[in-house]
Amino acid sequence: MNVGEIKNYLRIDHTLDDTLINSLYQAGQEYIKNAIDVTADVESFAKYKLFERAALLLTAHWYENRLASVQTGGGSTNIPYGVTPLIQQLRGQYYYDKEREANDNQPVE
Structure with a gap:
């Protein structure tokens, strides 16, 4: 996904934050990947x-x-609602596909 597509999703029509947006998107990808399989x-x-x-x-x-936020009632959160269930779905699909691929590569006796 390119910066233009991300900015369209974010409804941003200026170029001032292009580097920041790209950096945040890459960090998001890395965060999700690490939550599934480092x-x-x-x-x-x-x-x-x-x-x-x-x-x-x-x-x-x-x-x-962009500023740190603290959730009332104790603890802090940096993950919006909905990301954790998506990560769980991705984890399941990723390991299912990985296992299926491993089984497909097994030699036939």
Whole structure:
């Protein structure tokens, strides 16, 4: 996904924050990848639409909330609602595909 597409999602029509937006999107991708499998490559998740959606949600959240925030009632949160269920769905699909690929590569006896 390019910066123009991300900015369209964020409804931003100026170029002042292009570098920041790109950086936030890449950080979002890395965050999601690490939540699923730290040994994987970000490119491994390119085929999953949920990966792009979760990265966009994180990018939007981090762009709109650039200062640290504290949730009342104790504890802090940096992940918007909806990202965790997407990560869980991605984790399931990723490991299902990985296991299926491993089984497909097994020699036939």
